[in-house]
Amino acid sequence: MPSAPVILSGTPGSFARDVFHERHPKLVQQVLDALPYGPSERVAIAELLAESTDGVLQPLSISAHDHQQWLEWGEGLFGRPWGDAPFLWAESYFYRRLLEATGYFRPGTWQGIDPFAPFKDAELSGPAVAAELAALGDLPSGFTDKRAAALLSSALWGNRADLSFQITAEAGGSIASDLVADDSESLWAELERAKGGRVCIIADNAGRELLPDLVLVDHLLASGLAAQVVVYVKPQPYYVSDAMMADVLATVERLRTATTAAAATIGERLWRAMNSGTLVIRTHPFFCAPLPFHDMPADLRSEFTGAAMTILKGDLNYRRLVSDQLWLPTTAFTGVASHFPSAVTALRTLKSDVIVGVDAAVVAQLDSAGTPWRTNGRHAVIQVDLRR
């Protein structure tokens, strides 16, 4: 296994530092504007923001159900500046602490209230999703390669729409959609070869991303490429718009009740697939852990073992798959993803510094353009690691 420096959250001038110092203050303000939290929640949220930008890491309150777990995950980090912590760890802990500040886990008014629900709801009922539903009627019919390619592309680029990224994305301008690595042929060939097996999807964002993900799930099931699809979602609100079970239900309902016949048909099929168990939605606490997938616990590992393919969506899942390290971009994807218990495909738009598996000539071309191609969300990868 190759090695590379772990990305830290406080390196001056880094993308990671900007997330804490630019993105989080805006995010926190949006949360405070979206829900009428009371004085104690507002104070706790403000204190978290101050601590995570200029203070030292404080442990979770002793009454938190996962206090001990976080003490273990953060051994050696508590009492030190947030900027000393690995980016993956610190960002994950920030979202856990935000739930603590809003009272998400505590008995009381705000227990179980998703602080990001207003954004998710607005997106699902908004014009962009309506346009996507309408566009489903224009897709090539039948289970053709053309339809499969269109659905894969929608699921991939749907990842660009995540709400966290929108906070700092450059406004306006045309977006040069650009795949910097494309193993899609290998993905379809493998799905065909292992036809009729179980396909796992580790979902990312709700709304405009989950919608095309579920349409892709429908295609895999209805075409017979997969006998069963298991979609993994987050057990709690996380990284702003990450999908939870409630978001899956809302999205299936949005499809079912769409006025476009094609969308409604897909929604009905997904509903029936859940009834029959060919579509299963699962979660696990590890999906909100601050660790790479390399460290997944045995019970979760066994769920992926034997899957024909696991498709990982998005930037964070990519960071967790290959580890949040400053790899040389030409490092082989297979060299850093081979620990995963099944064949894997990463569908990811580039929104953070981590990147592997790109040809040297492509890297040179991207570098010479002088744009922040690793983080500006304009480029994407479809990368496959088979288990044969």
Ligand SMILES: O=P(O)(O)OC[C@@]1(O)O[C@H](CO)[C@@H](O)[C@@H]1O
């Ligand atoms: O996993 P996703 O939704 O594709 O991206 C999550 C993300 O927006 O959050 C982090 C910054 O907060 C970045 O690593 C990444 O760009």
